[in-house]
Amino acid sequence: MNRTLDKKLHPEWLLRIFGIAFFAYLFFGFMLLPCLNTLASVFRAKNPDGTDAGPFAVIQFFLAGKMSKNIWNSLKLAVCLVITVNVVGVSIVLLTEYFDIKGAKILRMGYMTTMIYSGVALVTGYMFLYAGDGMLTAALKNAFPDFNGEWFSGFNAVLFTMTFACTSNHMLFLRNAIRGIDYNTVEAARNMGANPFKVLWKVVLPTLIPTLFSLTVMTFITGLCAMSAPTLLGYDSINPEIVRLAGSSSVDEAFPQARAALLSIILAMFTIVLLTVLSAYECKGHYLSVSKTKAKLQKQKITNPVANVLAHIYAYILFIIYMTPVVMIIVFSFQNYSAIRARRLDFSGWTLINFFGTQDYTYLNDRGREKTVVGAISGVFSNEKTLGGIKLSFLLSAAAAALACVIVVVACNYIFKKKNKKSGLILEYAMLFPWLLPTILICYSYRTYFNSNDIWYVGYQNLYYKENVRLLIIMAYTVTKLPFSLRMIKASFYSIDEELEDAARNLGSGGLRTFMRVKLPIILPSVLAVFALNFNALFTEYDMSYTFHKPEGTTYAMVIQGMLADATRGSNMNALGRRCASTVFIMVVSGLVLYLVYGVGSRDLGDRLEIRDRRRKRMEALRARFRKAEKTESA
Amino acid sequence: MIRLNDIVVKFGDFTALHDINVHVKEGEFFTFLGPSGCGKTTTLRTITGFIEPVSGTVVVKDRDITHVPIEDRNIGIVFQSYALFPTMTVYDNIAFGLKIKKMKKQEIDQKVREIARKVDLSDEQLKKAVSQLSGGQQQRVAIARALVTGPAIICMDEPLSNLDAKLRVQLRNELKKMQKEFGITTIYVTHDQEEALTLSDRIAVFNKGYIEQIGTPNEVYNFSKTEFVCNFIGDINRLSDETVAAVNAAGGQLDPARHNYVRLERLHVNVEPKPGQAALDGTVTMREYYGLYIKYYIDLGSQSIKVIEKNDGVRIYEEGQQVQVILDPADVMAYEPSGENEVEK
Numbered sequence: 001m002n003r004t005l006d007k008k009l010h011p012e013w014l015l016r017i018f019g020i021a022f023f024a025y026l027f028f029g030f031m032l033l034p035c036l037n038t039l040a041s042v043f044r045a046k047n048p049d050g051t052d053a054g055p056f057a058v059i060q061f062f063l064a065g066k067m068s069k070n071i072w073n074s075l076k077l078a079v080c081l082v083i084t085v086n087v088v089g090v091s092i093v094l095l096t097e098y099f100d101i102k103g104a105k106i107l108r109m110g111y112m113t114t115m116i117y118s119g120v121a122l123v124t125g126y127m128f129l130y131a132g133d134g135m136l137t138a139a140l141k142n143a144f145p146d147f148n149g150e151w152f153s154g155f156n157a158v159l160f161t162m163t164f165a166c167t168s169n170h171m172l173f174l175r176n177a178i179r180g181i182d183y184n185t186v187e188a189a190r191n192m193g194a195n196p197f198k199v200l201w202k203v204v205l206p207t208l209i210p211t212l213f214s215l216t217v218m219t220f221i222t223g224l225c226a227m228s229a230p231t232l233l234g235y236d237s238i239n240p241e242i243v244r245l246a247g248s249s250s251v252d253e254a255f256p257q258a259r260a261a262l263l264s265i266i267l268a269m270f271t272i273v274l275l276t277v278l279s280a281y282e283c284k285g286h287y288l289s290v291s292k293t294k295a296k297l298q299k300q301k302i303t304n305p306v307a308n309v310l311a312h313i314y315a316y317i318l319f320i321i322y323m324t325p326v327v328m329i330i331v332f333s334f335q336n337y338s339a340i341r342a343r344r345l346d347f348s349g350w351t352l353i354n355f356f357g358t359q360d361y362t363y364l365n366d367r368g369r370e371k372t373v374v375g376a377i378s379g380v381f382s383n384e385k386t387l388g389g390i391k392l393s394f395l396l397s398a399a400a401a402a403l404a405c406v407i408v409v410v411a412c413n414y415i416f417k418k419k420n421k422k423s424g425l426i427l428e429y430a431m432l433f434p435w436l437l438p439t440i441l442i443c444y445s446y447r448t449y450f451n452s453n454d455i456w457y458v459g460y461q462n463l464y465y466k467e468n469v470r471l472l473i474i475m476a477y478t479v480t481k482l483p484f485s486l487r488m489i490k491a492s493f494y495s496i497d498e499e500l501e502d503a504a505r506n507l508g509s510g511g512l513r514t515f516m517r518v519k520l521p522i523i524l525p526s527v528l529a530v531f532a533l534n535f536n537a538l539f540t541e542y543d544m545s546y547t548f549h550k551p552e553g554t555t556y557a558m559v560i561q562g563m564l565a566d567a568t569r570g571s572n573m574n575a576l577g578r579r580c581a582s583t584v585f586i587m588v589v590s591g592l593v594l595y596l597v598y599g600v601g602s603r604d605l606g607d608r609l610e611i612r613d614r615r616r617k618r619m620e621a622l623r624a625r626f627r628k629a630e631k632t633e634s635a
Numbered sequence: 636m637i638r639l640n641d642i643v644v645k646f647g648d649f650t651a652l653h654d655i656n657v658h659v660k661e662g663e664f665f666t667f668l669g670p671s672g673c674g675k676t677t678t679l680r681t682i683t684g685f686i687e688p689v690s691g692t693v694v695v696k697d698r699d700i701t702h703v704p705i706e707d708r709n710i711g712i713v714f715q716s717y718a719l720f721p722t723m724t725v726y727d728n729i730a731f732g733l734k735i736k737k738m739k740k741q742e743i744d745q746k747v748r749e750i751a752r753k754v755d756l757s758d759e760q761l762k763k764a765v766s767q768l769s770g771g772q773q774q775r776v777a778i779a780r781a782l783v784t785g786p787a788i789i790c791m792d793e794p795l796s797n798l799d800a801k802l803r804v805q806l807r808n809e810l811k812k813m814q815k816e817f818g819i820t821t822i823y824v825t826h827d828q829e830e831a832l833t834l835s836d837r838i839a840v841f842n843k844g845y846i847e848q849i850g851t852p853n854e855v856y857n858f859s860k861t862e863f864v865c866n867f868i869g870d871i872n873r874l875s876d877e878t879v880a881a882v883n884a885a886g887g888q889l890d891p892a893r894h895n896y897v898r899l900e901r902l903h904v905n906v907e908p909k910p911g912q913a914a915l916d917g918t919v920t921m922r923e924y925y926g927l928y929i930k931y932y933i934d935l936g937s938q939s940i941k942v943i944e945k946n947d948g949v950r951i952y953e954e955g956q957q958v959q960v961i962l963d964p965a966d967v968m969a970y971e972p973s974g975e976n977e978v979e980k
Contacts, residue, residue, distance in 0.1 A: 502685055503718035507732035507784065508706035517731075521722030605722055606764035 012511065019410065026407070027430045029457050030479050034445035035437060038261045041448065045258030058258045067241070067259060071266065074237040077158060077230075078223030084163040085219045086212065088318065089170030095315045097178045098204065100299040102312065110319040113326045114168045116590040120542040120557045121583045123232045124564065125325040126161045127152070128332070128580065135328060135343040157233040158226065164321060165229070166222055169215055177211040178204070183295035196300050210282070217278040224270055225438045227543040232561065238267055239440050243547050246444055257448060264441040272436050326587070333580035337377060337573045340580070354574055354581035355379045361573045377574045380581045389559030390585075396470060396555065397538035400477030405531045407431075407478070408485040409523070412493045413515060428486070435483035443476050443547035469553040476544050481534045488533075492526030529597040536593045540586050556582075636661040636820050637682065637788060642691035644677055651677045653844045655691070659822060659837075664814055666823045668831040669841030670867065675824045678841070679790050682822065684708050695787065706735075711781030711789040715796055717773050719765040725751075725776050726761040732784040746783055754779045754813065770798045771806055778810075782817065790822045795830060807833060828868045832856060840864045862894055862970040870941065871896045874967070877937030878915065885913035887964035894970045899943040901966035904931065904952060908961045915940075915960045919952045933960055 045053040062068070095101050096108040117125065129136045130152035140147045152160070181204060189199045227239040245253075245260035302308040332340050333354050339346035353359055361376035380386050411431050418424030434442060449455070450463035450472055463472040496519055504514040520527075545555040554562075560582050563575040603611070642655040652674045659665045667675035680686040682693055684705035692701045700708050719728050726747060733743045751761055754775040765773060774794055781789055794810075795803045811834050814821050825831050831838050832852040840847045840855055840863075848860040859865030874882070874895040882889055889895050908914045917933040917940070924946075931942045931952060942960060944950055952958055 497716050497718060499714040499716050499718035500720060503712070503714055503780075504720075504731070505685075505705045506683060506710070506712050507780070508735040509731070510706075513735070518720055518722075521720075524722075604764065604766055605724070606766035609724075609762070609764050609767065 019414065023411070023427060023430065025457065026479075027433070030446075030475055031430070031433050031442075034449035035441060037449045038441065038445040039265060041261045042258050042265070045255040048254075053255055053258070055258075058255050058262060061254050062259055062262055066236070067263065070236050070238050070241045070263070073155075073235065074224050074226070074239075074267075077155070077162075077226060077235070077237060078220045080159050081162055081166065081223035082216050082219050084159060085166045085170070086216060088163055089167040089174060089215065090212070091314070092167060092318060093170055093174045093178055094200075095311065095318075097175055097297070098200070098300060099311060100301045101315050104299075107315055107319050108171075110323045110326075111167065112171050113322055114165055115171070115594065116587045117326075117540075117583055118165060118168070119228045119540050120232070120560050121540055121586045122165050122325075123161055123228050124560060124579055125329050125583050126157075127232065127564075128576070129325055129328055130157070130160075133343070136324070138343055153233060154235050158229045158235045158237075161229050161233065162223065162226060166219055169218060173211055173215060174208065177208050179297060181207055181297050183297045186297070186300075187295075196303065199300075213281055214278060217274050221271055221274055221438075225267065225440065225543075227440070227546060228557075231546065232564070238263055239438075239543065242267075242440050242444055246447055246547065260444060261448075264438065264444050267438045268436070268441050271438050275436060329580045329583045330587075333577065333584045335577065337577055340574070340576045353377055353379055354577035355585075356381055358382050373573075376572060378578070380578055380585055383578060385554075385562070386556075386559050386578060386582065389554055389556040392470070392554065393539050393541075393556035396473050396477060397535050397541070400474045400481065400538055401531045401534035403474065403478045404481040404485045404534055405489070405527050408482060408489045408530075409520075409527060411486065412490050413519070415490065416493050428490075431486045432483045434479050439480050439543050440547065442480060443544045446472055446476050447547060464548075464550075467552045469548055469550055473544065473548050473553055473555070476548070477538050477541070480544070481538070485530050485534065488530045489523065489526060492523040496522050525601045529601050532593045532597045532601075536590050539589065636663070636696060637822070638692075638694040639678070639682070640692045640694065642678070642681055642693070643689045644674075644681060644686055645689045651844050652681070652688070655846060657839055657846065657849065659820060662818050662820055664811070664821045664823065664834060664836045666825060666831045666835040666838045667841060668825060668828060668838050668868075670826055673841040674844040675826075675841045676792055677844075679792055679822060679824050682788075683710050683712050683790055709784075709786050709788075711784065711786035713774075713777045713781050713789065713791040713794045715793045717777040717794070719773060719776055719780070721765060723765070724761070725756065725763055725765060725768065728765060728776055729761075729780045729783050732780065736784065747779075750779045750783045753816070754782075771802055771809075774798070774806060778813065782819070786819075788820045788822065790824075792824045793826070794823075795825075795827075803830075810834065832868070840867065842867075859968055862896075862973065865896050865968050865970070870899050872899065872902070872940050875935075875938040878935060878940070881915055881935075882913040882962055882964055882967075886911050887913055887967075889964055889967055890969060892972075894972050896968045896970075897962060897966050899930070899941050901963065902940065902942040903961045904933070904942055904944055904950065904958050906961050909963075911964065913962045913964065915962060917958055917960055919954050919956045919958055921954060922952070931958075933958060935960065 042058055043055050045055070045058045047053045047057075092107075092111040096104045096111065101107065114122065128134055131137065132149050132152070134152065137147075137149055137152060141149050151157075185203055186199055189203045190196075194202065225239060226237055227243075229235070230237040231240045231243075242260045242263050245256040245263070248256035302311055331345065334350050334352065335346060336349040336351045336353065339349045356379040358375045358379070359377040361373045363371055363373075365371050378386075380390070408431065411427055415424045415428050418427075447464055450458065451465075453460050453462050455461075455463075461468060463469065463475075500518055500522075501514055504518045509517065540557050540560075541555070542557040542561075545553070545557045546561075549558050560579060563572075563579040563582070637657070637659040639655050639657040642652055643650065644652040655674075655678055657665075657678075667678055669675045677686060681688050684700070684703065688701065692699050694700070695708070695710075720731065723731070729747045729750065730743050733746060738746075747761070748758070751758075756772065756775055756779065760768065760772060765776060768776065777794065778789075791810075795806055798806060807830060823831075823834060832855075835852055837849060837851055838855050839849045842863050848855055848864045850858070850860070855864055856868050859868060865871055874889075874897060876891055879887075879889045879891050879895055883891075915935050917935040919931050920934045920939065921932040923930040923932075927946060928943050929946050929951070931944065933940050933942055940960060944952075
């Protein structure tokens with residue numbers, strides 16, 4: 001009896017109870033209950049007079065109104081994106097990895113720019129060039145007066161922008177897949193008489209089909225759940241409509257909340273079906289290379305001269321499309337407000353004002369009097385509002401990214417301990433649950449469910465009220481990042497040799513010490529990488545910020561969006577320049593994060609010691625040279 | 636020193652070890668040998684404490700350690716993968732166990748350097764990451780780490796299996812030398828019979844969770860107790876009924892009802908038979924050239940028999956050549972047919 005009690009009071013046992021309670025709280029409190037509430041709200045819809053409307057009234061209204069149009073628009077976008085993104089994505093990967101194209105390294109850099117800026121930063125960047133008053137459109141209008149200056153709006157603009165914005169996954173995954181091809185298979189096909197295009201079609205592409213299928217499903221979901229491009233470029237798709245309805249009241253229109261809930265449920269159903277199809281497909285297994293001595297893929301020369309020239313032209317046109325916004329944004333971030341407003345480069349107008357410092361703006365009013373607006377021109381790091389957004393986003397993203405990592409590391413440790421047991425599997429599925437739900441459903445559910453004082457498990461606090469919304473944003477950020485973090489960190493747990501744990505135990509190490517001293521250092525680079533990638537994604541995150549948007553929760557993405565409006569007012573003269581500077585800042589931060597993750601983070605202890613050794617030797621050589629120089633001088 | 640008494644280990648319904656009884660003497664190099672899945676690693680892990688037996692006891696120096704926690708058993712282990720901590724330097728790897736024992740820094744340093752010297756690791760290598768070392772050096776680190784805490788026994792789980800052939804032979808010799816120097820009781824697990832024969836003082840041959848034979852290398856090789864052992868260790872010829880009859884006709888006393896085996900190196904080609912030896916006529920059908928020796932496949936009519944001859948440049952036979960195989964009935968090992976103990980080759 002006493003032994004059992006002792007066992008129960010053991011710290012590890014208490015820790016396990018605490019862990020179970022925490023994960024149950026997280027799953028039920030922040031995943032299941034808010035979403036179930038959204039589902040139930042369809043059935044609880046009320047008429048403006050307060051009477052119950054019932055679900056059929058909502059569905060009837062839904063079908064009669066323009067709601068179905070939103071769904072069709074989203075589907076249209078998703079289908080078109082699958083085609084355009086795959087065409088561009090496959091092209092850029094083949095052009096940089098498979099075919100021998102001159103300048104492939106530079107081309108690759110250009111194609112990869114979407115990895116350092118995305119979402120609202122990318123869309124506003126494209127708008128800067130292509131919108132009605134955009135640089136390129138204006139130039140085209142000047143050259144061709146009949147050119148439709150408003151071409152960059154609605155469906156066209158969204159499709160164009162997202163086609164080039166959504167190829168990052170192709171550059172990551174398809175590139176890896178193509179690099180994994182055993183070159184001997186290509187040589188074997190050539191040896192048997194196949195021409196290069198036949199080899200591509202019959203040998204190379206079939207091995208890429210599993211990856212392409214996954215990318216297609218992911219692109220479809222991205223199109224369906226698109227938020228920033230449709231919102232900013234004016235396209236009536238599902239997500240912007242959900243957010244609009246969430247902010248609407250039954251005084252203005254019929255059952256806005258219930259309709260928003262219905263839309264998010266429809267979106268969730270689409271996502272669940274697609275992901276089920278994807279995982280069923282993935283379960284069938286991939287084409288694994290059976291080769292034990294894999295040969296590195298060598299670039300294929302396009303032997304037909306016409307095809308070769310056309311391929312080069314195509315590659316560089318794509319490069320220009322990818323690079324123009326980046327170059328223009330960087331260049332104009334260093335231009336003064338008048339040059340930016342005129343969308344014309346002023347070679348005497350270089351300035352850092354869009355980044356640092358403030359200036360007054362003086363102008364002549366209608367009566368011919370000179371007026372000065374104090375501090376109307378300010379840089380990203382001097383403008384209170386922008387800086388506030390950066391700070392808030394920094395804190396919220398860092399907190400959420402760290403929280404997601406800690407939760408997932410603890411969860412993975414448990415999952416691996418209970419690898420063959422049900423409890424491990426349950427925890428894994430619980431952590432993957434948010435993957436099934438579109439972000440908008442989670443955010444909308446949070447916004448409606450926690451916007452009350454009745455939720456006991458959050459201490460009867462309204463989490464959507466004033467500053468509390470920040471906590472809600474952190475939770476939403478964390479929960480939506482759990483599936484990605486789990487997949488990545490779980491993969492790193494597989495790299496831990498099971499014998500290491502046995503070795504540590506054999507040397508007398510307890511469970512906690514083994515975890516802290518042996519396992520954690522091994523997975524730490526991956527954990528830090530996941531933290532950095534999460535932070536990167538959340539720092540300029542738009543979809544959730546837009547859903548939770550209110551003065552106390554104005555994140556960086558919302559500040560950037562605000563600059564679109566500011567730019568049209570006279571009181572904030574360089575909002576456009578600051579927008580460019582903001583995008584440059586985001587590119588620098590993202591670039592730095594990616595460098596840290598893939599450059600520094602991928603080094604193991606041996607590499608680090610070697611680098612330290614080389615640095616020490618360089619310093620010693622330098623010192624010796626100084627000493628020698630001193631001696632010669634004194635002599 | 637170590638006694639395993641009636642050890643039974645089960646994984647669910649599957650019995651991995653059936654009544655294992657072993658007695659390892661102090662300072663002995665004792666090898667568990669057997670094919671994959673025979674229970675040798677399970678026995679080792681039972682000794683080290685990673686597996687708790689369903690019944691039976693593990694006794695070390697007259698102390699029952701069957702239920703003693705792993706860390707309190709004072710048994711060092713060298714893993715198949717070496718299990719060196721990749722995020723620590725060589726020094727930190729070796730010092731890990733000492734730090735857990737909360738020894739003073741100076742004492743740790745002294746012990747680490749002492750053991751490093753013994754296993755031939757330089758001060759420069761101590762500063763390196765384990766990934767910067769070669770396979771052989773990594774093995775030395777693993778041994779140093781296992782020995783530094785002063786264990787009574789050291790267990791090695793196929794420590795040479797992930798090295799290339801040449802290094803394996805080189806390190807095998809070093810391992811034996813080190814064991815002699817340290818004088819530590821060693822339990823060694825391997826599926827490589829050559830390794831077992833060259834390294835061990837005694838060998839326990841495992842099969843399907845049972846021990847088939849315990850003995851010195853000479854005993855298990857030349858006096859294999861079971862048909863499985865004689866088949867598993869080294870290459871061997873099973874004599875056909877016709878060959879047995881031919882041997883008996885020449886004065887042999889082989890029992891045709893039993894399974895009769897003879898080792899390859901015990902047969903000779905084209906030499907003068909001594910009294911009692913049988914001379915069997917055959918044709919060379921194939922030869923395998925190994926450099927040090929040549930293996931001939933000789934068709935005796937009723938069976939093909941393998942013979943090894945030293946590559947001394949004198950007795951070289953061509954394919955198709957008529958030869959005489961000389962067999963001494965005293966070299967034949969005979970077993971009651973059971974069918975169960977044969978090993979798939």
